Amino acid sequence: MFLLWLSMFGLSIASALLPFLPIEAFIVGGAAAQPGVPAAISLGIAAGAGATVGKIIWYQLARRGSESAWAQKKLSSPKVKAGYERWTARMEGRPVYAGVVMFIAASVGIPPLLAMAAVAGMLKMPMWVFVPTVFVGRSLRFGLLFLGADFAIH
Numbered sequence: 256m257f258l259l260w261l262s263m264f265g266l267s268i269a270s271a272l273l274p275f276l277p278i279e280a281f282i283v284g285g286a287a288a289q290p291g292v293p294a295a296i297s298l299g300i301a302a303g304a305g306a307t308v309g310k311i312i313w314y315q316l317a318r319r320g321s322e323s324a325w326a327q328k329k330l331s332s333p334k335v336k337a338g339y340e341r342w343t344a345r346m347e348g349r350p351v352y353a354g355v356v357m358f359i360a361a362s363v364g365i366p367p368l369l370a371m372a373a374v375a376g377m378l379k380m381p382m383w384v385f386v387p388t389v390f391v392g393r394s395l396r397f398g399l400l401f402l403g404a405d406f407a408i409h
Contacts, residue, residue, distance in 0.1 A: 256289060256294070256297070259285060259288055259289055259298065260297060260298060260301045261301075263281065263282075263285055263298050263301040263302050263305065264301045264302070264304055264305040265305065266278060266281045266302075266305065267281075267301070267302040267303075267304075267305030267306045267309065267397075268305040268306070268308050268309045269309070270305075270306065270309070271305065271306045271307075271308070271309020271310050271312075271313070271369075272309045272312060272313070274369055278302060278306070278397070279400060281302075282298070282302065282397060282400045282401055282404060283404045283408075285298050285401065285404075286298075286401050286402075286404035286405040286408055287404070287408050290405050290408070290409050291405065292402065292405075294401070294405075295398055295401035295402045295405055296398055296401075298397070298398075298401050299394050299395070299396075299397040299398025299399070299400075299401050300394050300398070302393065302394070302397035302401075303390055303391075303392075303393035303394025303395075303396075303397050303398070304390065304394070306368075306389070306393040306397070307386060307389045307390040307393060310368060310369070310372040310389050311372075311382075311385075311386065311389075313369060313372040313373055313376065314372045314373070314375055314376035314380075314385060315376060316373075316376065317372070317373040317374070317375075317376030317377045318376035318377065318379060319376075320376075320377075321376070321377040321379075326377075339377070339378075342374060342378060343378055346378050346380060347378070350381060350384045353375070353380050353384055354384045354388045356371070357371060357375060357380070357384065357385060357388040357389060357392070358388040358391065358392045359392075360392070361388060361389045361390075361391070361392025361393050361396065362391075362392035362393070362395050362396045363396075364396075368389070368393075372385075372389070
């Protein structure tokens with residue numbers, strides 16, 4: 256079980272960094288290899304933790320990259336700047352709102368979590384909001400996917 260847990264953690268980091276690697280395919284395989292509710296919860300947490308690590312990397316890249324010449328050039332566009340300022344106004348000083356948006360992205364996938372991780376980094380969302388909402392949202396999503404796959408397979 257530990258090897259499967261560790262594999263799921265590593266694969267979910269890779270999937271979070273490279274969107275063309277769908278973690279859902281690995282979840283179905285994990286559910287086939289280790290059936291049962293305790294395994295679904297444990298593997299859901301492993302996948303959620305790995306996905307969180309991957310999204311923290313995207314968050315940090317966007318946070319540091321927002322000061323780059325390229326980003327500043329993009330922000331000089333009135334349309335891009337207006338959108339950036341609109342999201343900044345919505346998120347700044349409103350950690351509950353920011354957390355809800357991030358939780359929905361993490362658990363449901365709308366808006367896409369990869370994009371929201373980058374937006375959160377650019378807007379400098381506090382890590383104390385970003386990390387737990389992504390972790391809990393992803394762990395719930397993946398745990399439920401494990402349970403669904405387990406139910407369908409067994």
